[in-house]
Amino acid sequence: MQFNGKVIRYGDNVDTDVIIPARYLNTSDRAELAKHCMEDIDANFADKVKNGGTIIVAGQNFGCGSSREHAPAAIKAGGVELVIAESFARIFYRNAINIGLPIVELPALCQITEEADEIAADMDSGVIENKTKGKTFAAAPFPPFIQTIIEAGGLLNSLNKEETK
């Protein structure tokens, strides 16, 4: 998997209530959720994605708060292909893996990256480049266990594989 895109930059502790406010959780329709993604902290989110902002770069503890899987689902359905953060809250981390939203913990890259920087990420080699800044970083690979889930396209697909063995 390779991703090229412009950065939408957020700070620390972006919580699931701002990723997708609970007032919209009366549906789990992903396209519907995507319409409201980030609206309380970034009214221009959808426009930024439309203009090529397909990579979120954030600070520490991204996705803290609720267990709502609607949060990574809204980000993914909203057109974001990759989230890079200094660290992720634990339920968001597993939810992203389980639904197949690519995420990377890479503090060194986050610390030099600004809004609208161009990023090129090669998920297979783990090499991620901030092209605007001309700097390249190596992300630690996922453990094989988690790679299996990602390669299957999510947790339930990995279950389907086990069932059909």
Place this chain on the structure above:
Amino acid sequence: MPMTLTQKILAAHCGREEVKSGDLIFADVDLTMGNDITASAAIAEFNRSAAKKAADPNRIVMVMDHFVPNKDIKAAEQCKTCRSFCREQGIDKFYDVGDMGIEHTLLPDKGLVTAGDLVIGADSHTCTYGALGAFSTGVGSTDMAYAMASGKVWFKAPAAIRFVLRGKFQKNVSGKDLILHIIGRIGVDGALYRSMEFTGEGVKELEMCDRFTVCNMAIEAGAKNGIFPVDEKTLAFLKEHGAAEPKIYEADKDAEYEAEYEIDLSELEPTVAFPYLPENTRTVSEINEDIFIDQVVIGSCTNGRIEDLRRAADVLGNHKIADGVRAIIIPATQQIYLQAIKEGLIQRFIHAGCVVSTPTCGPCLGGYMGILAAGEKAVSTTNRNFVGRMGHKESQVYLASPATTAACAVAGKIISPNEVEG
């Protein structure tokens, strides 16, 4: 290798002698829980998967509590999805309007969790049951679907932080003040991916209601779980609520902890978390300005137990709530509601000018039943004060204990419960 209390429970649930921090495991789940928002999403995933039947319907619980009684047509559809699924799959532990309550109060009160259990819930506050000496943690809807289908869940075994408690609370200080103090000290990611294990002489001074509140908010420090050792109070609670035979685990004496904090309970004071993070804590005595408020909420999975209502009512005494303040009281379950009526608490709340609601999570997450307008401020016994959490993105939520929240309702501004004379 010596293990923490959490690691022992995880090892027992994946058929291993030991697990250590960082091990990736598939564990057997004793109970999988979901609510109207997350279970409906889990059912959609389950139905898309190859699974046809739940692995064990007796190990699945669904509680309709977030937008229930149905706040709108879409919420009604979500409950209908859960209702039909439980009927088809033979899931008896389905709690709907009439016998539902807020999930994390309902499950222990119905005796569905016992010491030593491994419980997952598609709700971040599932960590509450650590108060009973169980390993419990919040997961997503896909995890819930997977556990319904297979009876299993994947985990990375966590490292742990130890909190050694001593002393006892002063008057009008409770578990909420303790956990707010801890989050203020270590931050909202201070326990990220880790267990918070509570120990020390002070544990025996904590009532079960306080232990539930403390474990409930472990997630607000980023923790995977919070957990208390089992003692006489735990065993009495489990017996009273008809829970299964407890399986008692203890941390090894030489277990490794990444950090250790000592807390003297007698030094704690009424504490408030300011917007927009639970770590923005100050003791009430440190607040030098008048913060006038528009609303209070007393309830939620954090503080909607009978003891919480009693503590609020004690502070309220015969006072009326201040002009211009809307006070919303939400007993967490039907049984608590009935008990509060029996003790005359509900009458006192209503005479004071509060409204009392049927159990619901409604206002805590800005769902319904107490939404804030732009610029409004609330003091609440709930667990999060993020941007837009209880309504408009320019509204503000201050988190506090039931005693402090009741005092604020009387004063119309943030004050200490010790300043309100009963």
